[in-house]
Every structure is written in structure tokens, then in C-alpha cells.
Amino acid sequence: MQYEAVIGIECHVELKTKSKMFCACPNRFGGEPNAQVCPVCLALPGALPVANEEAILQVIRAGLAFGAEIPAFSKFDRKNYFYPDMPKDYQISQYDMPLAQGGIVRYWLEDGTTKECRLTRIHLEEDTGKSTHAGSGDGRIAHSRYSLLDFNRAGVPLMECVSEPDIRSAEEAVGFLEALKRTFVQLGVSDVKMEEGSLRCDANVSIRPVGSKDFGTKAEIKNMNSFRSVYRAIESEIARQIAVVAPGGRVMQETRGWDELAGTTHSMRSKEEAHDYRYFPDPDLVPIEVDRTVVARLRSLMADLPIARFERYRESYGLGVAQATQLVDTPQLAEYFDSCVGAGGGGQQAANFVLGDLSRLANETQTPVWESSVAPQDLAELIGLVESKTINSKIAKDLLLRMWNGGGSPKALVEHEGLAQTSDPGAVERFVDEVVAAHPKVVADYKAGKTNVMGFLVGQVMKQSRGKANPALAGELLAQKLG
Secondary structure, three states, X not given: OOEEEEEEEEEEEEOOOOEOOOOOOEOOOOOOOOOOOOOOOOOOOOOOOOOOHHHHHHHHHHHHHOOOEXXXXXXXXXXXXXXXXXXXXXXXXXXXXXXXXXOEEXXXXXXXXXXXXXXXXXXXXXXXXXXXXXXXXXXXXXXXXXXXXXOOOOOOEEEEEEEOOOEOOHHHHHHHHHHHHHHHHHHOOOOOOHHHOOEEEEEEEEEEEOOOOOOOOOEEEEEEOOHHHHHHHHHHHHHHHHHHHOOOOOOOOEXXXXXXXXXXXXXXXXOOOOOOOOXXXXXXXXXXXXXXXXXXXXXXXXXXXXXXHHHHHHHHHOXXXXXXXXXXXXXXXXHHHHHHHHOOOOXXXXXXXXXXXXXXXXXXXXXXXXXXXXXXXXXXXXHHHHHOOOOOHHHHHHHHHHHHOOOOOHHHHHXXXXXXXXXXXXXXXXXXXXXXXXXXXXXXXXXXXXXXHHHHHHHHHHHHOOOOEOHHHHHHHHHHHHO
């Protein structure tokens, strides 16, 4: 029997705000433990929370990006459960009235195929602190096991995106998460760095016979700290469940951890019974009335989303999947590329320069392309000179380096220094004759059948002409001369 996976993702994203969700403590990664805390985020008696307006607006923007409904009213609830590094012993979250409901995440796979996954909701809550467990536990006080608690992260605004079970493979799960990451980076709502914990996700995985509409028993996978881990963990869990079900076994509903070294998931705790979180509206926080004019303004400011850019680059400019993805993954680079094309640069040529020579120079000098001396309109001018055959590719590369170093307009440089490519047969023929006379052995090799030396001869013509000869014409004339 053939099985298919049914996967849903719960993604937690720490928002990029100046302060925490319900207090004025700085929202900053790292730092001395317990240095970014106050009575509110430590839940000291009598401390009252005040909601962070910027965090609320960021969640609304995220919802709008995916076409979610933004209800007119929302509220915060208390989610009651014990967590060792949660100061209140409850979490301020959202239950039945989230800030964003529904929506669709469109994403693409490595082969360029586009997919869709529905969202259930996007809601806003606060993060917990962080526990560090240590000690040998040999029974003596000095060496007993202990835990260190750091509450710097407690109270940081946390956006949770919950998907519908529309994902069918590990590859699709990663594509979905990459779409979230790209979108949140472009919106500026989060830096989504998995290594710093600002993007964390859990995957609910089940299997069922291909063609079945019923859902199987799901297992929740935790502790995945990279997209590679997500892929490997889901692949491993799918294989484990098939191995259980195929001979007639039954998958248990449970929470499972991912072991990166072993490459397998392992049981953490049973989830046969649903938790009763005893949600109720937080009495210390007033309900939120979402101003429709604010929603309209945020919607009007929404720029092209990554999926729209990806499809435009593929359809309008014929870029490959890898090139389009590279551009989309860095919004500032994509904007630079768009400006260049808007100034008249051909799409494919612009992509070649931006992702090729310009990116190499950026890496060598540690200067981003969009902050360099090469303005998008100057690159468009350079591309125009190449496409009109005014200059060849070698001179274009030389000019680009000079432009990077502050050389200015490529057209002005070409005119001032007489760098225009020559396609005059008479002028190029003189260079060809000089090269043929200077390399009799190579000429003899060519006439003896070693036609691969033609590239060397063309290169010598280009060198003799200081890069100004039309290389295609040089090749034609050499072929004629050598018979």
C-alpha cells in the first residue's frame, strides 16, 4: 500500500520591536542574563501589562501579506499551564479572537513549481524565558543537578502562524517555511534567525493511504533548529510511521523530539488527551478595536511580495529558478535589480551582472551592491553598451570594476578613452594578420586539425586590439585566413 504524508506547521516568530510585548524592557537578543527585565516581565505582584502597539501592527501587516481577514475586534487571553521559565505560570496569548484569520501562503519548490498552503490564523503572544540545565547529579550538593533561568527573553513579542494540514512532503514544508521567512524579512517584522531562536517551528505529521480523505494519528515534532533539520526530521518521521502502520501497527499521538546526531525522532511525552489551558480574557488588558483606516493604510503600503517577484522574474525576464530565488532572498538586491531593469537594462543581462561580477566585488570589498558606487542606472547604461555591441564583454568587465571604484558613467568612459568596440573588417583584419604572423606554430597546429587552438588565437587578437576588436568578427576572419 502507498502512503502520503499530511503535515501542518506551527511557526513561532519573534517580532523585531524596540521593546517587549507588555513592558518597556528592550527586545534585544543576548546580553547579560536577567539584565533586560522589570517587574512586568518578571510578573511581580502589582505589575500591570501594557500592549505594544508596534507588535500589533506588525501582525496585521503579516496577515495582510497572506490575504488573511483582519477582524474589527481582537483580545488577549490567559493560557494557563506550568512552564519552568514562564514567570506568570500562564502565558498572555490569543484564543478565539486572533488578529488575523485565514489567508494563503504561496511558495515555490526547487524545481520552480508553485504550491499553496492555507493558514488557520496568525496570533500574538509573549515568549517565555530560557532554561539552561547543568550539573553531574552525583548526589553531593556541590555537584548536584541544577537549572539556570534567564528571563531576558520572557515577554518578547511572539507571532504564531498556524497552517492547515495542506503540506504533503518534507520539501513542501521547507518551501512553506522559506516563504514565511522571505515575507517577514521583506516586511521588516522579524530577522527570522533560527540560530537565535527568532524563528521556531513545530511540525504535526501523520500518514494515510494515498486517495484516503481521513486523517491519520499525528505526532508533533519539536527541537528543529534549521530548515535542514525540518526536512530531515519530517522525512524520518514519515518513514517511522509507515514502518509502524504497514505491518498493522498503530501510531500513538505524542510529542516527539528531533535528534540531529542520530537522525531520528524520539518520544518525549504522550498527547492522548488534549490539554485544558483554561483560556479566559486577560482582565488586565482591554480588548483591541482594529481601526479600519489603519488596516487600509497598511494594505496600501504593501510592496510586491516574494512570490510575486519570483513569478515576475521567471515570466517577464526568463530567469532561472536559482537566479530568481537569489534575488528574492535579498530584498535590497531585488530592488536594485528592479531599478536597473526599470532604467532600461535587459532582465537577463542585469541578473547576470548583479549576481555575477557585482556580487563578487561586493564579497571582496564587504560592500553591499546597493550601497556601492555603481548606481542601477549606470549598470543599465553599461548593459545598453554591451547589447548594442558598442563594447564587448571584456571591456564591460573592466569598466564595471572602474565604476565600482567610483569611475562614474560607463558611456562617458567609453567616449573619453576610445574604448568602443570596432567591427570594421579592415581594422580587425590587421590585428588578425599580426597574430597569424606572430604564432606560426599555433597556426600550423590548427591546420593540422587541432581546432581547439582557435580560442587562443581569438584571445590574442583581443589582446592585440586592447579588447576593442569584435570577437565574433575576429573568429570569422581567422577561420577564413586559416582555411
